[in-house]
Amino acid sequence: MILRTMRDIGTITMNQLKRLVIDPATYIWLFTLPLLITYVLGISLNSLFAPEFKPIRPYNVGLVQHSPIVGAPIMERLESLPQLFTVTVYDDEESMQTDLADNIITAGVVVPADPLVHPVRVVSTPESIVNQILYSVLRPVLDQLMIMSAETVQFTTEVTKTQLTTNTRSNTENEPKTTVAWAQADSFQYYSLAIAVMFAMYAANVAMQYLAADFTSGTFGRIRSFGVTRSRYLFAGYLSAVIMSVLFVTVMTVVTKVFFGVRWGALSAWLPFTLLCGFTSAAITYFILSIVPANPKIIDGAGTLVFNFIAFLGGSTAPLPALPQWLVSFTTWLPNRALLEGYLRLSSGADLASLSNELTVISISLVVLLGLSLIINSVRPKGAL
Amino acid sequence: MTNHADPIVVVDGLFKQYGKVTAVNNLSFIVYPGETFGLLGPNGAGKTTTLGIISGLIRPDNGDVTVGGFSVTKDTQKAQRLLGVVPQGLALYEDLTARQNLTYFARLRGLHQAEIKRQIAQVLEITGLEDAVDQKVRKYSGGMKRRLNIAIGLLGNPKVLLLDEPTVGIDPQARRHILDAVRRLADNGMTIIYTSHYMEEVEYLCERVSIMDHGLIIAQGPLYEVRALAGDSVVLRVPATDELLNDPEALDRLKKALPAPLEPSHAELRIILTKGSEQAPEILNILVEHQVSLNGMQIEAPNLETVFLSLTGKALRDNGSEASAS
Ligand SMILES: Nc1ncnc2c1ncn2[C@@H]1O[C@H](COP(=O)(O)OP(=O)(O)OP(=O)(O)O)[C@@H](O)[C@H]1O
Ligand SMILES: [Mg+2]
Numbered sequence: 001m002i003l004r005t006m007r008d009i010g011t012i013t014m015n016q017l018k019r020l021v022i023d024p025a026t027y028i029w030l031f032t033l034p035l036l037i038t039y040v041l042g043i044s045l046n047s048l049f050a051p052e053f054k055p056i057r058p059y060n061v062g063l064v065q066h067s068p069i070v071g072a073p074i075m076e077r078l079e080s081l082p083q084l085f086t087v088t089v090y091d092d093e094e095s096m097q098t099d100l101a102d103n104i105i106t107a108g109v110v111v112p113a114d115p116l117v118h119p120v121r122v123v124s125t126p127e128s129i130v131n132q133i134l135y136s137v138l139r140p141v142l143d144q145l146m147i148m149s150a151e152t153v154q155f156t157t158e159v160t161k162t163q164l165t166t167n168t169r170s171n172t173e174n175e176p177k178t179t180v181a182w183a184q185a186d187s188f189q190y191y192s193l194a195i196a197v198m199f200a201m202y203a204a205n206v207a208m209q210y211l212a213a214d215f216t217s218g219t220f221g222r223i224r225s226f227g228v229t230r231s232r233y234l235f236a237g238y239l240s241a242v243i244m245s246v247l248f249v250t251v252m253t254v255v256t257k258v259f260f261g262v263r264w265g266a267l268s269a270w271l272p273f274t275l276l277c278g279f280t281s282a283a284i285t286y287f288i289l290s291i292v293p294a295n296p297k298i299i300d301g302a303g304t305l306v307f308n309f310i311a312f313l314g315g316s317t318a319p320l321p322a323l324p325q326w327l328v329s330f331t332t333w334l335p336n337r338a339l340l341e342g343y344l345r346l347s348s349g350a351d352l353a354s355l356s357n358e359l360t361v362i363s364i365s366l367v368v369l370l371g372l373s374l375i376i377n378s379v380r381p382k383g384a385l
Numbered sequence: 386m387t388n389h390a391d392p393i394v395v396v397d398g399l400f401k402q403y404g405k406v407t408a409v410n411n412l413s414f415i416v417y418p419g420e421t422f423g424l425l426g427p428n429g430a431g432k433t434t435t436l437g438i439i440s441g442l443i444r445p446d447n448g449d450v451t452v453g454g455f456s457v458t459k460d461t462q463k464a465q466r467l468l469g470v471v472p473q474g475l476a477l478y479e480d481l482t483a484r485q486n487l488t489y490f491a492r493l494r495g496l497h498q499a500e501i502k503r504q505i506a507q508v509l510e511i512t513g514l515e516d517a518v519d520q521k522v523r524k525y526s527g528g529m530k531r532r533l534n535i536a537i538g539l540l541g542n543p544k545v546l547l548l549d550e551p552t553v554g555i556d557p558q559a560r561r562h563i564l565d566a567v568r569r570l571a572d573n574g575m576t577i578i579y580t581s582h583y584m585e586e587v588e589y590l591c592e593r594v595s596i597m598d599h600g601l602i603i604a605q606g607p608l609y610e611v612r613a614l615a616g617d618s619v620v621l622r623v624p625a626t627d628e629l630l631n632d633p634e635a636l637d638r639l640k641k642a643l644p645a646p647l648e649p650s651h652a653e654l655r656i657i658l659t660k661g662s663e664q665a666p667e668i669l670n671i672l673v674e675h676q677v678s679l680n681g682m683q684i685e686a687p688n689l690e691t692v693f694l695s696l697t698g699k700a701l702r703d704n705g706s707e708a709s710a711s
Contacts, residue, residue, distance in 0.1 A: 019481065022481075225440045
């Protein structure tokens, strides 16, 4: 019985994929179009992402340095950017924390006495812009130190991870809070990831349209008369949507890497995250299938509507920092936004473990979407599917 | 044909309602092994719903069907294994070749690799599609698609084949092809339940028929018995000349003289006389008075269509159906 189930699911999934692969439309809509959009957005919105980003006033940054070898180049770098930072040097961390709590400084950098053992720490509001900027400014400095001496390799990798203490500023009113690794992204970098996340949903949706076509043509009835159950069929449909979505992101990754030099992070993190992206994108379209009539045109229309809407809110069309603040903080629960932010973080060198916020949002959406779909499909009149 | 074997399909008191529409209303019939049973009825009569229930895809509100002794509502899978289903729509993939289609459905039917090859060859031969097997179905003619639709239903060597209007929308020659294939299957001993709204097809293929309307059976039995229900009825087929069609007065008089509606098609006027010889003089008179040429006029014996007409007062099909089987 289990064997038969697996065999049926495999047969249906393979057939779906085979048909998608031989369809020229797949290549046009699913691969060429997103790459074109990425290219056009990358070229035309480059200025939005220009490195001459400048806050209204420079950030007040505190620096505690117990190790001049590392501290001096950091100091030098910060002072070389007067439009971004004014640096105040503290003798001990305690007085820096006090000023931080009193809003006298916006962020602090702590260079420990033994940088080989303890990492350099950036102390600021988690996810704040100053945090992101410090990270992107300091990373190259620390990378360079790594080249200088072999022993510093270990601490450098530690250092590049932004560490946050508990005593961070809670007053965030005058500072836009964004979770995007914005400071490191240029327009190609940003849009390659953003469009990949957006069209991953379309890729899954196309597979679902193929499934829905079987309901309208009577093919599903025929297959069911062979003793193949509805849940087996729907599962195979979901699986093929996942695979299409993963396949699409893979192509986007390879092509944008080769042609636009886009970073996608380490393969070991990219792979599980991309699988998760596939499962989530397919779950969104599966949920759509379970609430509208099983008709390919309707699935297509509903998908386009939903995807455009959440892609906009999730930062795939207009970059998140360009959206109004209330909207950005309101949409943190959107799975596609969490996917985009996850990819952005991976691309700037983060590992999976540091994506706990994103992974939480994604897993909750996955459970909710699949759970609701299952419930709806089980109470829905059978004639509908 | 009398049959002493146990029935292979027993449809017993089926009832199925969709909202306010009663699609199937207390339907019962029996099909014996090896016979071709016809289910004739106009659009919306409940034919597809009935086949859906027999094949275990639609749950009846009441009643049950057994196939080879297995209840389709309780032993669904066992019953389904004995059935081959040919849906009214083209339940296949036009973007694949016939072979890819057949292989896919054969796998889902649970056949094993060697068996798949053997059976594909077999069903291709029955449906005469051997030469086109590696072509994309999209390139097929309407008739070839219909044949492939049947071929898929034949996979797994079903004991009973359910055919739901298998000749819809194709030209007469292609239709002939399909009817002959069905006939061959029947001659080889397959049990067939054939639905159609073409009475010619049912008359050509079936030994026993059931005529349905609005979910109800209005006549049922061996073909000759059902045909006799039409009694004295006669069909006059008059070539429809322009003079006749452009003579509103003549058409009006004909309509008034007839209990049943006229069926004009582009080629001819079918005048159905439910009272037969009694009405004939009056009608012929009208035609002669309006100088309609009676050249080429034909008289048809009672058939299932006239039965339907005399029982329901309406035509089996909307006017001017495109083709006839013979
Ligand atoms: N899933 C459904 N939901 C609602 N009504 C339905 C459904 N299926 C069938 N019906 C209704 O039930 C009646 C019988 O339909 P059915 O398809 O069985 O007729 P049919 O004889 O096959 O007609 P046709 O010749 O057009 O195929 C029709 O009035 C139809 O509108
Ligand atoms: Mg029908």
